[in-house]
Amino acid sequence: MPDTEYYELLEVDRTADNKTIKTSYRRLAMICHPDKNPGCAKSEAKFKAISEAYDCLKDPQKRAAYDRFGKAAFQNGGPGAGGQDFGGGGFSDIFENIFGEFMGGGQGRGGQRQHSRGADLRYDMEIAFEDAYHGKDASVTIEVATLCEPCDGTGAKPGTKARGCPTCAGHGKVRAQQGFFVVERVCPTCHGAGQVIEAPCEHCRGEGRVDKQKTISVKIPPGVDEGTRIRLTGEGEAGSRGSPPGDLYIFIHLARHALFQREGNTLFARCPISFTTAALGGTITVPGLDKVAHEIRIPAGIQSGKQIKQRAAGMPVLNGRGFGDMVVEIEVETPTKLTSKQKELLEQFRATETGAESPASDGFFGKIKHIFGE
Secondary structure (H helix, E strand, O other), X not given: OOOOHHHHHHOOOOOOOHHHHHHHHHHHHHHXXXXXXXXXXXXXXXXXXXXXXXHHHOOHHHXXXXXXXXXXXXXXXXXXXXXXXXXXXXXXXHHHHHHHHHHHOOEOOOOOEOOOOOOOEEEEEEEOHHHHHHOEEXXXXXXXXXXXXXXXXXXXXXXXXOEEOOOOOOOOEEEEEEOOEEEEEEOOOOOOOOEEOXXXXXXXXXXXXXXXXXXXXXXXXXXXXXXXXXXXXXXOOOOHHXXXXXXXXXXXXXXXXXXXXXXXXXXXXXXXXEHHHHHHOEEEEEEOOOOOEEEEEEOOOOOOOOEEEEOOOOOEOOOOOOEOOEEEEEEEEOOOOOOHHHHHHHHHHHHOOOOOOOHHHHHHHHHHHHHHOO
């Protein structure tokens, strides 16, 4: 069974959504924060534990890895371990990550401490087939952590500012000598922030961000399909104490259509026709999503299941040029209510049948006679 310790620490179910997890974390953090429990080692340990749990569960990728592998996902190069990823930075970044503490004490290249980027958010949007064809301008309303305006995201009471942590000198980490080794851990005073806020902002309680609803405009391009992901940069949660915000991802879902089904850029429609049209041929009209009436020519003698393709009458290519096709599948309908005159005419037709008019059925019963005899 996967490790459930993080969920137990945050007092939530495994199925809890991000909002529930965040609410529970903030409630517990206020109860056991070291500033409210000075000198209490138990509260400090509890605060570190729930912070670790929340840091994992608020990230969708980390949470998925944790649900599957437990804490092993982040240990010894497990699937969720971040320390094994050296991509994108080159050897100079690796060198800086290992030895930079001796030179800059956990600071970024610009001499400022790097706070955590805001969390990414997901929003599922259902749209009609017509909107997927033509595109549309939409808006979404979400509740999200945004920059606290009174303190401008600093977390400090207006008119004051944070000062460097006296314990770690702004590094966010402290070291202790143990024999030949130097052990490094998160600073117990500032909890890795590198700064101490003596007078927290009353609006955000020192976090630098507050929850509120906001409405965001999103442009749906023509050609989107089920599962298409639209990224809105910077529209996710605000980062802590002025750090960059996360992104908002819009996942598209298509509502069912009364006529069409879709596979890629191809539209499929099943069209019933009368048996006389199937026998004699003719034309039918199918309205497309492009608001054009497409005339489909029906060849004489067509059978049920036959597909007729209408070029460039399907869905537009997403972020490209051109259109897919529309495929009409024919379904021959047998009449169920006949007048006396119609029955008479059909009886006359049956009297003239030779078998050549229906080669499939004639051949089928011919096989039966051959197998079982006359």
